[in-house]
Amino acid sequence: MTNTLALVLLGLALAIIAGLGAYAYTLWKEVQRRKAFHEEERQRAHRNCLENLEMVASALAQEQVDITEGSWRCKVLLEILDQNLTERPDFQAFDEVHRRTRHLHTHSARQALSPRDRMREDSERLAVEKEFREPVLKAAAAVVEFRRGWPESLH
Numbered sequence: 001m002t003n004t005l006a007l008v009l010l011g012l013a014l015a016i017i018a019g020l021g022a023y024a025y026t027l028w029k030e031v032q033r034r035k036a037f038h039e040e041e042r043q044r045a046h047r048n049c050l051e052n053l054e055m056v057a058s059a060l061a062q063e064q065v066d067i068t069e070g071s072w073r074c075k076v077l078l079e080i081l082d083q084n085l086t087e088r089p090d091f092q093a094f095d096e097v098h099r100r101t102r103h104l105h106t107h108s109a110r111q112a113l114s115p116r117d118r119m120r121e122d123s124e125r126l127a128v129e130k131e132f133r134e135p136v137l138k139a140a141a142a143v144v145e146f147r148r149g150w151p152e153s154l155h
Helices: 003-061 067-081 089-101 107-111 115-148
Strands: none
Touching: 003 067, 003 115, 067 089, 067 115, 089 115
């Protein structure tokens, strides 16, 4: 192998290495951009969820929404933020109302029930609402406090 051929091959190898390095850097920058975008989207989703959670909790506290419906909505929104939030003592009332009323029919399934069955389900729902009214209202107030302390209140 001549010196000229060796130098040409060395130059070609360095050019290939430089090209691959530039490509790797471009890919790394794209990964960083996507991570930043994903984090921004996650934070935006949390902000929207927190705003909705505060509105529902405020409506519950002012008794503008049924205990059952408000509890279900708060439970779902809390679980979107963190799966374990409904296990906190302050928020367990939402989970308990959901657990005790999740078998009840809603929307078109409710309309398909006979009047007798609808009345039976209404009385069952009202009994749960009466039993959990105070704990749910306390949980709604705890949600407002939780919202004020976000994100430190998460942990």
